[in-house]
Amino acid sequence: MFFATAGRGTESFLASEIKDKLKAKISFRDGKVFFNKEGINPKELRTILSLKVAERVFVSIADYDNSAFIYGRRKFLDKIMTQLSGKGMYAEADALVKKTNDIICSQREHFDWESKTLQEKNLAKDKTERSEPEEKRARLEVLDCGSQHKDEPKASAESNRVLSEATYNDHLTFRMSIKCSGRLKKRLDIKRLSHDIGWRIEQASGWKIELRKPNIEVCVHINDEHVTVGVPLTRQPLSQRHYIQDSGLRAPVAWIMCYLADIQSGDIVMDPMCGKATVLLEGFSNWQDAFYLGSDISQCQTNSAVQNIAWSGLRIRGDICVADGLNMPYRNCSADVILCDAPFNQNHVISSTPTMFYKSFLQQIHRVLKPEGRCVLLVSEELISEILTQVLNSMSAGEKINDTGQIHPEVSADSVVTQQMASCDCDDSSNTLEKGAVNFEKGSLQRIHKYRLMSSTQGEESHKGASVAQWLASPLRDLQGAFYYGFEPYHRRLSPTEGPKA
Structure with a gap:
């Protein structure tokens, strides 16, 4: 099970895109679109990473109705700890995150090769232009859209890294990210809750807690209606396009x-x-x-x-x-x-x-x-x-x-x-x-x-x-x-x- 986040009001467009591209069963609510795709292959995973309306895509760990548990702190804690105790969902998330890393690393190598080739062509073109008479170049000031590609897009490729090659065969490291709204926000100690949930996930998954430079984040969204827990496939949002340097409109x-x-x-x-x-x-x-x-x-x-x-x-x-x-x-x-x-x-x-x-x-x-x-x-x-x-x-x-x-x-x-x-x-x-x-x-x-x-x-x-x-x-x-x-x-x-x- 996956879910993708989208800007408020754009959920139906994301749902339509997922339905068209993946032929998956979908449902959506409150800025999230849920879809189920069994036995996902690398081609389908690439399709997920190419979604245009999604902000981020997550592997779903847990999602349940929270309306019956918001009035008692103990009831809420017992429920969420029980939901996060299963081991099967972490194994699936582990495999998908590593598959995603393989895809991103291969794309980065291809993108770096294209950038190097383009830079070499532009360097040769610049030398040719400098050899032309000054009057000819001054006749019309023209800026070729391809000739100004001087900066390698290394920031985008590097920031979208999920795992480093050095840690590929080791245990994943993670840290918690909790967002809470509604009645429970005043009743919960978020720092302590983060510690307790992190310990439970560490025991169930075999992953290790790392606060400074983790491989992944485990994101928990809590409100009065639902609790949703997921692991994002990429560090940076999919909405940050590698081909747009300075975005005006999202x-x-x-x-x-x-x-x-x-x-x-x-x-x-x-x-x-x-x-x-x-x-x-x-x-x-x-x-x-x-x-x-x-x-x-x-x-x-x-x-x-x-x-x-x-x-x-x-x-x-x-x-x-x-x-x-x-x-x-x-x-x-x-x-x-x-x-x-x-x-x-x-x-x-x-x-x-x-x-x-x-x-x-x-x-x-x-x-x-x-x-x-x-x-x-x-x-x-x-x-x-x-x-x-x-x-x-x-x-x-x-x-x-x-x-x-x-x-x-x-x-x-x-x-x-x-x-x-x-x-x-x-x-x-x-x-x-x-x-x-x-x-x-x-x-x-x-x-x-x-x-x-x-x-x-x-x-x-x-x-x-x-x-x-x-x-x-x-x-x-x-x-x-x-x-x-x-x-x-x-x-x-x-x-x-x-x-x-x-």
Whole structure:
């Protein structure tokens, strides 16, 4: 038996992911998803370690209803000691932890080899570039997403180590980690409870207590309803992606946004307020057959995005540019998917009122999205009702874009779908994130502008060396099919006021 922890409100997404990938029986409650998989093999264990919505995955030692034991301290202690006395569950946990260590060690060796190879290629490339004339290199300041991969990801690989090779054949060492809430929190001496439970586990499992540098932790979660005990498979959370150096948005939430958008092969995916490009990186790492375009009004944020992409080592098919999300420089009906963790006056202050901000933003989204395009916005719960009202009032099948690129607001909506993640049954599709998520499909639009269609070869020849952001910004070009031929991923440094030019 395993259980995985997830952010509140994301349990149903984790349950769906486990069900799809492992075909296991599942149940979930209160930030935890339980699943049973008998006779697990290395392939299935790798699948567990690749879960995208999970924070951490545990081998379950004990899980029982605690509601009958919260009123008497002695009854509670007798129950938990009895539950932790069996030896079979520790043998299973021991075997799974060691299997996980073998997988992680092999992945680390492979990752280190790839990093060394990439560094050697980049060193040779840097020498070649230094031999070129200065005028040629100064013509366009370009940053290749792969050429900046200078730091070995040793911190991630090392921190995700479960066992060291030196202790592989020895007894596992452990320490206790207890979290208690509810009525029992005031009645229990956590320090003494940790000592007593640790002694009982040591006797039953044969593991040794080590407080400073243990191989594993035994985690105990106690509340008025349940007691859950488990051993995490990895030291670091699965949500800490090895390919993201500086995460702005939490990676599981970014993955859920991409999942809701239903990214398809060949889609153009935009994030008009990309920040550090967490959403774009998460999208590309899982849906690689799409083209990703990120922009932000802040030069500092786009620099961070480029550094993140460079550090990841992923050869992303996409572009990063400086642009205002409220005045997107892209042609009408050019994006298949728009993803955005929009500001809502907390970490990032908006210049106008939320009503005016989202009115302008939704108009731009509606203009840039293709007919039947998809958009997923991450917003605060307080703004969901207001944003949905604006969506309903601004979208209609008969809506037109005028010659200035502005939308004629008309009434009624063509298609609006709200995804709300709350604690609910797994089969319930109306679920919503902690901050809330708005996911809607755009109705059909009549195009006023006429675009000159260009073949993929014409597009590649005409725009060799030009950024895809500039390509999309041109009102006389249609990118249909052109980006399949792979513009090299790079970032052109633009001043905050310049933006991509047509």
